[in-house]
Amino acid sequence: MKPAVLKPFGLICLLAISAGAGFYLYQQDSGNPRPNADAADGERPPEATQEAATPDSVIGARRPDFSLPDLEGRERHISEWDGNVLVINFWATWCPPCLKEIPEFVELQSEYGDQGLQFVGIALQDPSDVVDFARKHGMNYPNLVGELPVIRIAEAYGNNTGALPYTTVVDRQGTVVFVRQGPMRGPEVEAVIEPLL
């Protein structure tokens, strides 16, 4: 028979062991890189930003630099399109509101492309998921792809929820002039870009 006074100690010990085990798991979990099919091997994320950007903080700022592979696997740098009015659209094929925007973006690219409008799609997923969609929907502008690097770039452009679609407009001087979390219709895009062209 155990003395009654030992019972609370038993509970305390159990709690301590549980907490210790939990802390161990926490440390193991947060300290080790995890095998995960979602992780993009070999992709280089851009430099970390000092502070998390917000939609408000990026308006009026120089567009963040980045490079990503396109659908053919060629590394493309955003500066390639300097001097154009850029519409950078973060999207994914698993995002229905994103897919609804794209036919209108394709039309706008056709209509205003010769005036210096350049859409750049940035897809948050594996390129194999994007190639068929882009072909099927006649996407007439470049698409860059990635996972972790795309998240970092979206963050640098002020996407602080990680949700899609997310669209930014950059003027010919390279200044971010517009940010939209959520879908944009064609006329809304036109209203933003026309004064910039």
Place this chain on the structure above:
Amino acid sequence: MDNRNDTVLKQLTARFLLIGLFVAAVPAQGGDSFGERLRNLFQGEAQSSAGEEFLPADEAFRFSASVVGPDRVDLMWRIADGYYLYRDKFRFRIIQGDAGIDTASIDIPHGTVKSDEVFGDVEVNTGEVTVTVPIHRCHGRSDEAIVLQVGYQGCKEDAICYPPVSRDVPMILTGGTGE
């Protein structure tokens, strides 16, 4: 003998309560770097140029987990109004510990069928969703430390969608045979 069984039962109940408190106190971890990045992104809150505010995923889909038996874990999501989770996007797997899950035996509550222009009819969950995950323990140890990885994905109606969310839930299952 009855007194002894009663004492054992009380001890087990106390242990489950403690473990439940412990699990509730330890936030679910997005263990991989991808998941961590996603979670970090979700800390903030964005406002669109059109003035509509969107919740970070952690607030749109409030997630919690509790151990409810030696081989059962309850997972719960409180989904904000106007948001939904895809029923076919829930994922469960043991990533640490000697245990397994028969995912076919997991009963995810049915939601409502949403007609999507792009994807056709998809079943989505709204409001509160509770999923009981049966854990198959490989050994009869009295305590089994495991990490359950939970995945889910959702959207706000006609507005935005979140990337797949991955949460690692560390827990200790008690009440094995002690062999």
